[in-house]
């Protein structure tokens with residue numbers, strides 16, 4: 001297929017993507033290019049920390065103290081003292097031995113997974129894992145099998161049937177699923193990983209900062225740190241900054257620093273980004289009770305919409321067809337509400353959806369307004 005044919009295919013299936021210029025504002029709104037202001041129910045700045053005064057000031061100070069860019073890889077001269085400070089603070093907060101910072105959550109995934117598994121190893125992953133994990137698994141060259149979403153009985157059968165034929169086995173899932181907002185049954189999956197001598201990798205990009213008093217989905221489910229569990233996450237969502245991390249046993253983090261190519265062959269994060277993440281972490285640590293506000297807002301919305309109680313601040317409303325989903329999102333935008341219209345290949349075919357995310361910054365009036373607009377569309 002030619003490049004033009006591929007683009008026409010995207011157009012025909014109403015899956016063509018475009019970037020819209022918009023300026024985010026502090027009150028959970030964005031200004032569109034035509035000057036209109038709409039309420040933002042589409043981003044992952046769950047705690048509004050990208051607008052927190054202490055976080056912003058920490059970033060400004062770091063620019064003055066350390067410069068605007070890192071200048072080199074972490075393993076050369078880019079490893080500012082902020083890395084140590086943030087890695088230690090993060091590990092302590094999560095109750096883990098150590099952590100290792102990457103350039104983003106995407107880079108953490110494509111660094112960690114291929115460092116853990118290669119050809120001759122087995123990866124078992126939930127059907128609905130994030131695209132960055134799929135890319136990471138492909139890059140690893142390992143044998144890869146998916147299990148139906150959150151189906152631990154199926155996972156157990158796969159382990160029973162296949163585990164003995166492989167040297168290493170990695171189980172990959174998410175704490176909170178990014179397009180569905182539900183949680184993985186981590187206690188059961190952890191038991192299976194331990195029983196079959198596997199490593200469990202949990203991408204908790206959306207649980208960190210929001211669930212378990214900010215510590216994440218494992219804490220929320222009462223799963224304590226374990227030698228066979230690695231948690232991956234990001235500073236780009238609830239922490240309002242940028243950058244990714246893995247945390248777990250110190251020996252794992254040391255190993256991953258040596259074997260993750262996405263740490264070695266890329267420039268270190270800008271100091272301001274690290275300083276902002278560290279300041280965001282301190283805000284969460286000192287106000288753990290505020291972390292639940294995004295989930296409370298989602299629960300308020302779901303109650304009004306007669307939807308099942310949410311497991312995270314991400315609420316999907318599955319529409320099905322791409323065209324209809326996009327149309328509803330456009331109508332909502334005209335009414336003053338920005339929600340994500342998520343289409344394949346981000347989600348499975350025929351499950352295009354509105355992805356509505358709730359932040360601590362949303363007011364009851366803003367949520368009531370969205371409810372009214374949605375009820376009018378229906």
Ligand SMILES: *Cc1c(COP(=O)(O)O)cnc(C)c1O
Nearest residue numbers: 104105106130178203205234236
């Ligand atoms: C957002 C997300 C990522 C990517 O994190 P970035 O820091 O934005 O690169 C990875 N995994 C999951 C599950 C995510 O939701």
